[in-house]
Amino acid sequence: MGVAVPGWLDVPAGKILKAANLPCWSNYPLAQKLHEAYGLPVRMENDASAAAAAEGRWGSAGRFHNFFYVSLGTGIGTGIVHRDERGNLQIISSEGGHMSIDYRGPLCPCGKRGCVEMYASGKALARGAKSLLAQRRLKNSPLAQLARRTSGGLNAELIGRAAARGERVAVQVVDEAVERLTVWLGNVIDLLEPEAIVFGGGLGRLMFSYAPQMRRRLQTLASHPRGSQVRIIQAQFGSQSALLGAAALWSRNGSQHGS
Numbered sequence: 001m002g003v004a005v006p007g008w009l010d011v012p013a014g015k016i017l018k019a020a021n022l023p024c025w026s027n028y029p030l031a032q033k034l035h036e037a038y039g040l041p042v043r044m045e046n047d048a049s050a051a052a053a054a055e056g057r058w059g060s061a062g063r064f065h066n067f068f069y070v071s072l073g074t075g076i077g078t079g080i081v082h083r084d085e086r087g088n089l090q091i092i093s094s095e096g097g098h099m100s101i102d103y104r105g106p107l108c109p110c111g112k113r114g115c116v117e118m119y120a121s122g123k124a125l126a127r128g129a130k131s132l133l134a135q136r137r138l139k140n141s142p143l144a145q146l147a148r149r150t151s152g153g154l155n156a157e158l159i160g161r162a163a164a165r166g167e168r169v170a171v172q173v174v175d176e177a178v179e180r181l182t183v184w185l186g187n188v189i190d191l192l193e194p195e196a197i198v199f200g201g202g203l204g205r206l207m208f209s210y211a212p213q214m215r216r217r218l219q220t221l222a223s224h225p226r227g228s229q230v231r232i233i234q235a236q237f238g239s240q241s242a243l244l245g246a247a248a249l250w251s252r253n254g255s256q257h258g259s
């Protein structure tokens with residue numbers, strides 16, 4: 001079995017050390033539990049790292065020697081990928097969504113303040129819209145009316161579509177998320193100097209549609225003189241990337257894990 005799970009892992013021990021959005025799994029021996037239940041050998045990897053491996057092997061990042069993969073969904077996952085001279089992928093597991101961009105920012109479930117996940121994930125978009133719509137002057141805005149008509153409230157997909165239609169409140173929410181995400185990407189570019197940044201996950205397509213705006217802002221938000229020229233591309237497998245990544249753990253020349 002190949003398993004892709006969110007959080008900080010001890011891969012050789014098959015353990016989930018901690019997962020910000022799954023507090024019940026702390027120091028949890030998932031690989032062993034699955035082995036006991038199914039009687040099969042189990043390999044596991046961080047979900048975004050597995051997705052990055054799939055994109056590097058079979059997907060849209062196949063031509064790059066090194067790239068930074070961003071999974072945008074409920075949270076923000078990351079994978080750092082390097083391809084060696086023989087074409088083997090080295091994956092460095094990381095939970096880059098928990099890099100803080102404001103130490104006084106809102107408290108993240110991981111225990112830190114101002115993680116980028118608190119500003120630019122699906123959850124963050126929904127929260128941002130909710131807090132704006134709580135203002136009395138926006139009570140009758142088209143987005144507020146949409147929220148009232150939608151059972152379960154607004155989600156990131158609806159907000160993204162409303163922003164694409166030019167609805168003012170939705171545009172404001174998405175613009176804020178894009179700006180915060182770009183601040184973080186500027187830091188990532190200055191730290192890793194990747195050839196490309198790959199957007200995957202359920203919100204990857206939405207955020208990718210703002211790539212021209214991000215490139216413009218990266219002229220200021222990355223110090224690297226070529227920071228704004230780093231390629232920003234869309235994942236080929238979208239929200240299926242992690243599934244393919246789990247399969248990649250058992251394919252020949254499977255990616256090698258680093259930490």
Ligand SMILES: [Zn+2]
Nearest residue numbers: 098108110115
């Ligand atoms: Zn966090």
